[in-house]
Amino acid sequence: MTRTAFGSPEAVDNATAATATGAYNMGTVSWFGPTTTTGNIHALQWLFDGTGFPTDYKGYGQKLNVALSDGGVFASQNVTMSGVSEAAISGSVTLPAGYNLASKRMSVGFADRSLIEVLADLGSSTNFTYTTPNITGATIQMRITAGNAAGTSVITTKPGLAVNATGVSITLPAGSDLSLPPNAATNVNNSTTFSYTPFLGGVHFVVFNGPGANPDYVVVTTAASTTIPNLSSVGLGLPPSTVYSWNVQGAAPFASVDAAAGPGGWLAVFLGTAEGSRTASTNRSFTTAP
Numbered sequence: 001m002t003r004t005a006f007g008s009p010e011a012v013d014n015a016t017a018a019t020a021t022g023a024y025n026m027g028t029v030s031w032f033g034p035t036t037t038t039g040n041i042h043a044l045q046w047l048f049d050g051t052g053f054p055t056d057y058k059g060y061g062q063k064l065n066v067a068l069s070d071g072g073v074f075a076s077q078n079v080t081m082s083g084v085s086e087a088a089i090s091g092s093v094t095l096p097a098g099y100n101l102a103s104k105r106m107s108v109g110f111a112d113r114s115l116i117e118v119l120a121d122l123g124s125s126t127n128f129t130y131t132t133p134n135i136t137g138a139t140i141q142m143r144i145t146a147g148n149a150a151g152t153s154v155i156t157t158k159p160g161l162a163v164n165a166t167g168v169s170i171t172l173p174a175g176s177d178l179s180l181p182p183n184a185a186t187n188v189n190n191s192t193t194f195s196y197t198p199f200l201g202g203v204h205f206v207v208f209n210g211p212g213a214n215p216d217y218v219v220v221t222t223a224a225s226t227t228i229p230n231l232s233s234v235g236l237g238l239p240p241s242t243v244y245s246w247n248v249q250g251a252a253p254f255a256s257v258d259a260a261a262g263p264g265g266w267l268a269v270f271l272g273t274a275e276g277s278r279t280a281s282t283n284r285s286f287t288t289a290p
Helices: 255-262 266-271
Strands: 002-007 014-018 035-046 056-070 088-095 097-111 117-121 127-133 138-150 153-159 167-172 176-182 185-188 195-196 203-209 216-220 243-252 276-280 285-288
Touching: 002 117, 014 117, 014 195, 035 117, 056 127, 088 243, 097 127, 097 153, 117 127, 138 167, 153 167, 176 243, 195 203, 203 255, 216 255, 243 266, 266 276
Parallel strands: 088 167, 185 285
Antiparallel strands: 002 014, 002 035, 035 056, 088 127, 097 117, 097 138, 138 153, 153 276, 176 195, 203 216, 203 243, 243 276, 243 285
């Protein structure tokens, strides 16, 4: 397996290279802000066993200070590989009550924010030991996913680990389960309370999705309940007799909405570049009042 990654302050992307030729194509790298971005390309090659776990890293290479511009095409971004030795990382996962482990994923991270995922462990063991590439300046990111019977999922990301770290401990918090109103509730209006179990130490994103051209609403709050805001004054009132769906997402740890909105906030947690957890509940439906 050979995978490549691009990283810059404005953009990240990755691709898998063709086994026979080594050719790769990042596709479309997109970013906001300036019309140019400058970053680095990394390439990592390894052998894997029957479970898909790396056993031997064959090579690593990088191409620095690659400048991209809006709308450009950048061919012949060749990366020269050289030998790399192995190390190992080990640790354990602690799950909240009622949750089952879904996956343990390991990626190699670089200072430019790029990541190369090297394994996805779908086994049920909460202990792990994985072979890592001993690359100067590289770190390991672990991403653990679990879920419960209600359909709520939790993902905890722990980046910045040493390639030879031992005793790594990753504890997942319980996610936000929906409480009230029950599924398929009727006569819902702007006074109806929507409640859910709190995402401990986190910020909730309560999402109300309307059909077609009807308005969607998102409430960002640290509280464990909310109502649909009345935006009739700006022409976005809650439409009558309409079926909506709602769910709760969340990010932690953040002491306030302001903290989640700042640098290194909820977006960094969702992208996995900062240590933290996120949750997503199942969906429920409701019908608005006539």
